[in-house]
Amino acid sequence: MNDLQGLYVRMAVDAWNSELKATNALLDKLSDEQLMREIAPGRNRGIYLLGHLTAVHDQVLPLLRFQETIFPELYGPFHDEPDRAVADLPSISQLRAQWKEVNDTLMAHMNKLPPVEWFTRHANISEADFPKEPHRNRLNVLISRTNHLAYHRGQLVLLVQK
């Protein structure tokens, strides 16, 4: 059973790592200036998507019951508010550093989590309700955030100069 759990976890973590690696390669290719542009006319700018992904990944830290968020101040301007609603955003270089710190922190926790622990509840479901809904576990959070990352990577790629 442990072998099997280990295999499941590896499949989901591999998918996360592969999506993250592709996103980082893309961000390395994009200049700060390119990240200030809109992905399409009238749509979100690269800076907003970078901040949004950082804020959402930061929230995964408490959701997986690892630790508190590192940059709670990002959630308002990059999640609750749409792009351009907040005038005073962090610089691209600061966001790049925060993006890296959040993902490195997540990875350090993930690497230490035994496979069996991935199938325990995430923070948004109570211990009482979890036995009735065992799919609301930590690994499912990772699966859904991997798709969220892919969704926005498909948009960020439009900033690459043709």
Next chain:
Amino acid sequence: MNDLQGLYVRMAVDAWNSELKATNALLDKLSDEQLMREIAPGRNRGIYLLGHLTAVHDQVLPLLRFQETIFPELYGPFHDEPDRAVADLPSISQLRAQWKEVNDTLMAHMNKLPPVEWFTRHANISEADFPKEPHRNRLNVLISRTNHLAYHRGQLVLLVQK
């Protein structure tokens, strides 16, 4: 052990279904005329992404060892070739019908597959090599195609009129 397999399969299939449902809701909202537009200046048109997703999902049928592809003629113009390389594409209404048929066929096979079967090899790895790389199973194909779908849904959403 079967419980755990069933749970894990359910998590991955739920993620697929949820991504597919969101994509279908988006496609319902987009007119044929909107799907003829580019997602951003100089980028792929909606028709190309719809054909591309249909061609890729069609390929999942043999990759999961379910059956042959239904519309092999889509793979050239919507996968091997970039958008606008092929002049004579199917109509949007035909592609919408093909998209539905491919996904319905996939779903019918998926619903009949016992959890334990999801952890057997996909078609691109031999029986001899599979024991060394057990993560190259059918469920992993589903996980990676779910991310692929999310990636392009993030692009198709740009066609919605603001």
